[in-house]
Amino acid sequence: MDLLKVNWGRRKHSLFYYLFLASKQLFPLDLYLFSPNPFRFDQPSSSSRLFDFGRMSQAGVDVPAKGGFSFDLCKRNDMLIQKGLKAPSFLKTGTTIVGLIFKDGVILGADTRATEGPIVADKNCEKIHYMAPNIYCCGAGTAADTEAVTDMVSSQLRLHRYQTGRDSRVITALTLLKKHLFSYQGHVSAALVLGGVDITGPHLHTIYPHGSTDTLPFATMGSGSLAAMSVFEAKYKEGLTRDEGIKLVAEAICSGIFNDLGSGSNVDICVITKGHKEYLRNYMEPNPRTYVSSKGYSFTKKTEVLRTKITPLMERVEITEVGEAMEE
């Protein structure tokens, strides 16, 4: 059996030792990392199912899983790819994302184009994601991955805030993100610029898809990062005021928008200072749609309809309780 011959990364152990470990959910990394074909069991769902090797997982009922990824369809998708069909391309955010630290806090900026291959799928998407009231995160890479990872860490941060009773720190968000990304070894393709102001001061970090991080006074990521970095390297200085900082960030994003094909449309900016944040959605719109004809289209030849079926919808009835509430 292939499973037994696989090198699990440390020493060669017997299969059952690893099943024991897996059932404790200690090493999700190993199970995915070294197997050519991810196994047919969901993890980290109930451990009893791990021992059913021959059977398809969750054969009958699609109950909401406990979380994590499910690899059910991998074998079928691989079979289709071997038959000559190309794998699907995902929505990427080609992107220019930047962050810089100014006198009173952090400014984050992003463009707003989402691409699917060479086609622009979304002309005005939001790339600056909310993590905590004092922490925001810009995301580049596969759009589903950046959204899912930032949503997940944002929920974890909120639970942590409830538990500790304190405001979240940027370093907490950083550690949670890098732990998750490293455990998927770069397959969760999310490159992030994380910035915020907490009790220890303003912080700005970059996180790469494989899980490495940098702490910087100014940072750029995405396909337009070189264009934006050239603006920063030329004009950044310490102790910028809020307006100077916003102007510099807008200039860096514009340079990405105009020079990089994967970035485009408008500029979003988020300014975070101690106790206050400002999300300037579509701060600048350097690419307005000017060619629209005011008359619009008028179709003289109507489309031919074969059949029409009209379903009237029920009136939505509002039930208001009149009278006194029941008493004991």
Place this chain on the structure above:
Amino acid sequence: MSIFEYNGSAVVAMVGKNCFAIASDRRLGVQLQTIATDFQRISKIHDRVFIALSGLATDVQTLYQRLVFRHKLYQLREERDMKPETFASLVSAILYEKRFGPYLCQPVIAGLGEDDKPFICTMDSIGAKELAKDFVVSGTASESLYGACEAMYKPDMEAEELFETISQALLSSVDRDCLSGWGGHVYVVTPTEIKERILKGRMD
């Protein structure tokens, strides 16, 4: 050939004034051979939310059945219908769960939310939501659909004008795509009624 070009599809949804329209083609093929001309791509989740799935037909049907199941459970628990934004998040989560072995389809979701405000969104095959204020497209004819909708769309159209616009955009785009066509299926939903129409198109 890409997996999405195995069966062929074209789906578009547009927003109007307190109404929305969702349209799809009707062809089901196996690469270049047509095997059905009345394939149902648009499905009703409840009276005010519709979902249209483009891509591999088997995943279209499986995913639809899973989503109806989840919505029925929600209805039993909450004793009400799901809002379109909530439904979109549900679909996104179900698709992202299969991140490394995805369902090979791209959904387009359209619905009437609170105060009869229309809501449309599309996703790629792993659940990256793309909310739009005007129109969303999906399928093998998506590139032509983008062009046609950009040109023909106007904001705040009434139901009849919206129907005409979406039909013209769909038919002109599928005419330029070999893998989709054979007529069109359009639903126009206003707060008081659902109008379902079958369009006559080129049968080639």
